[in-house]
Amino acid sequence: MFIFAFFRRFFHRLKPTSSLQSSSTSLPRRFSFSTLRRATSSFSPSRRLGQGGFGSVFSATLSLSRRRKICVAIKLLDCGSLQGEREFQNELLIANKLVDSDRVVKLLGFASSRKRRRMCLVYELMVNGNLQDCLLHKKSEELMEWCNRFRIAIEVAQGLAFLHHSCDPPIIHGDVKPSNVLLDDCFRAKIADFGLARLKLGEFHDGVVVNIGDNQGIKGISVDNNNNVVNGNNNHDNDVDSITTVDVGVEDTGSMMETESVTTTVGFEEASIGVDQSPLRVETSPEMVTAKTSPSEFFDKGFDLEGQFERSDLEEVAKEVGDVRNKNVDGRNGGKVKEYVMEWMGMDVGREGLNSNCNKEGASSSNVVAKKGWKKKGKKLEWWVSMEEGWMSKKEKRRPVREWWKDDYSNERRKKKKKKKKNKNQEMNSDNEENWCSKDDEMYVDKNKKKLSKSRKNSRSSVDWWLDGFSGDLWKFRHTSYDSMSSEIPKSGGISSTPSMRGTVCYIAPEYSSGGDLSEKCDVYSFGVLLLVLVAGRRPLQVTGSPMSEFYKANLVSWARLLARSGKLLDLVDSNIHSLNNEEAQLCIVVALMCLQKSPVRRPSMKEVVGMLTGELAPPKLPLEYSSSSASQYPYKSRKKNFR
């Protein structure tokens, strides 16, 4: 019996190895967590390739057999974070639809450890890392060649066209940006990171429903793509045919699962991932399941730890509550919680201008715990007042104490004065920004004058204001992304960017950032920004120390629009590029501007984008909204004589 069990286990270990080996298009397989841990030397910092919003990525070499080894990238997801789990499930769910494309980074496998509450995703290793690093930080020589940049633009477009037009159902990436484009050893581009991707399934439920239940099937919870948590039962019974379902059971056994597969139901069609046909069992801890049952419960949990919280923790909580709210269809769930968290934060970091409006009616059970915070603060205040009273009464001792207090007080005043001065400067800057703002943006500013003055009251920085002008009400995401700002270019292998649940600032389509639905046209918009970044070799929002006269260039999209109107599109091109092909560069900018049109219906499809870039389709015309003069309305080829 023992010998039989030993051989069974031995052969089982060999089985997945051969499946990965046999086919480059094999579906993701489960690895044991300990295998991945060993391969990364316990997730050693020296092996870290980068840091994403929801976890770190490490390089590793896995042995497929005695002779064959494979280099992989292992993403260790932050467990317990709602987004981390979503990313894990999303990637697995979508992976089986992506095996046919060589424009997409392949997911080779996954691992989860219930004991350690860790989840891993294993990808093919893209030796040259992400496009953002290569282009903006490392300034790779290869990317200084125009032909390589142009090829990358086409490859990314082809990748997106594959997702939108060749996948059934179509896949919307939802977070297209240079750091999600990875480059292999030959600098061929592939699209990565499907953590925010969506399956386009139908009008009513164009998304994914993930059911998480225990192995007895008692605790069935549905989370749809809008993060609406449906406890116990599925509210969309009538629309079963338009919903994708992943059953994730909670298994209580050892760290290495016997079988693995994800069973997905797309419409009436059934697909599976993995070696066997049995449902995927992710070792999800009960806490994680509870966290998903109700967002407010989840956050209450957080507040129970009150006292251990740092400001960053609170920000994290607020961000997550905000995300939940953003993902709600009707916005009923998260809003109240967020406002409450904001009030808590506003009290603590009020000077940061966080929204401190509180909907008292909306106070949920989390209020009770948060009120403890008020009480605690109250206690602190009482303690301080009593101390002060004590000092007042003890006249002999009063003098030295008061002097000490005076010192402290004058320091405080000095700091306040400095801050006031800084705020004044910032307001002056924002006035200047108003001057260089393009006509398009002016219209936006007019529309949003009230919002603007309100924002000034909140002492928001000029960049915050500027982000508003860029694409909708984005300031709430400010803390969540580094992608757009240039002043702090992240180091290679450092933090790249942290998207909100709706994408990344500066790349997110305006209609989506202001609460609309995610569509293919959102990806098209993001691709437009990426294309401009690729041509210009800079970030979409680059606030440099350059003189004020150059400030109008800070917003890449606005600058491109200005140049389009003045017929000087090529001014946008990166001056470091060797052997530039003017015609192709102009083509790229015109295509980018087409993708960046405010009206989603006017934007081309990704298939059309590929056609235009490869020359299969007729050369595009500059979109009307960017061409005030009739001169800018003829096809780009006829403008050839204007080239530098």
Ligand SMILES: Nc1ncnc2c1ncn2[C@@H]1O[C@H](COP(=O)(O)OP(=O)(O)OP(=O)(O)O)[C@@H](O)[C@H]1O
């Ligand atoms: N398959 C891979 N091969 C090589 N490097 C990778 C791979 N996957 C990720 N990386 C590196 O790790 C970094 C972090 O990746 P990750 O997808 O977690 O985050 P991101 O997309 O940069 O940011 P975010 O999660 O905020 O969107 C990437 O920017 C990239 O440099």
